[in-house]
Amino acid sequence: MALSNSLRNKLIATAGGGAMAIAVAFLGGSNGVEGREYTAYKDVAGVWTVCDGHTGPDVQVNKKYTDRECDNLLWKDLQPVKKSVDGQVKIPLGEYQRAALYSFAYNVGTGAFTNSTLLKKLNAGDVEGACDELRRWVYAGGQKWRGLMNRRDMERSLCLAENANDLK
Template identity: 50%
Template sequence: MSGLKAKLLGGALAIAVPLVGYYEGRNLAAYLDPVGIPTICYGSTQGVKIGQTRTAEECDALLATELGEAITTVDRLARGPLPDTRRAALGSFVYNVGAGAFERSTLLRKLNAGDVAGACAELSRWVYAGGRKLGGLVKRRSAERELCEVGL
């Protein structure tokens, strides 16, 4: 990640890295996530194959890059400035569900309509994977929502 990009992501990335790291956990060997997608490191799925391994340093770098991309997506799609806590919360969310889901979400529509409280509340609805409510997602979304609501 370039120095300029890191500065632009700044506090949001610093807040989001430990949040995502905690809820994703780090796995140095590829595994199948709860819906059967090959996953490695802190929830990375792109190009992952079962049997693949990474070092701790590779996982940390991958997290910073992919989470930086998620926050950049938030910055691109959200109309108007957001505090770093909200950028971090939404970056964590995008990292988990993907840019496309965020772009099509009621959450983003509410955010861009000025209903920040309603947008943050939408996070609590995103707790299902493969049609099953997952306890880990309930806890993660609660933490993301709390961050999202800072200052409201």
């Protein structure tokens, strides 16, 4: 699945803000890949989730969250992801490539990212092979999910983009 025009434009507009700004734009809001939900729901793995994929003991099941609260949760949630990814990637990457890795690690967890073939290929200099690895991560709760397939395709497009002209 290609990036929608609205998401592509949003990503291009945030490029000057660095990889974190791109990741927030990619993940958050009404047209982000997480799909913002203002009330808590159980995800496909049965985990209480709200906003742009926020999980944890602080999720309030009967609360309606605001955009500001969701934005703050996403920014806070991405900080340890950024630190982990940045500490483990040993080769230079563009902002879009790094943002794709933040999105992926945010979704699968930093432990899974750390132990992934994707990271091994990336640090060996095989960027295209690493980006292709994203397409293997489409299972949740033992099932293959169309939503994860679409997300990984979008992350792969971002991962392969060295600049805004490469966004597909």
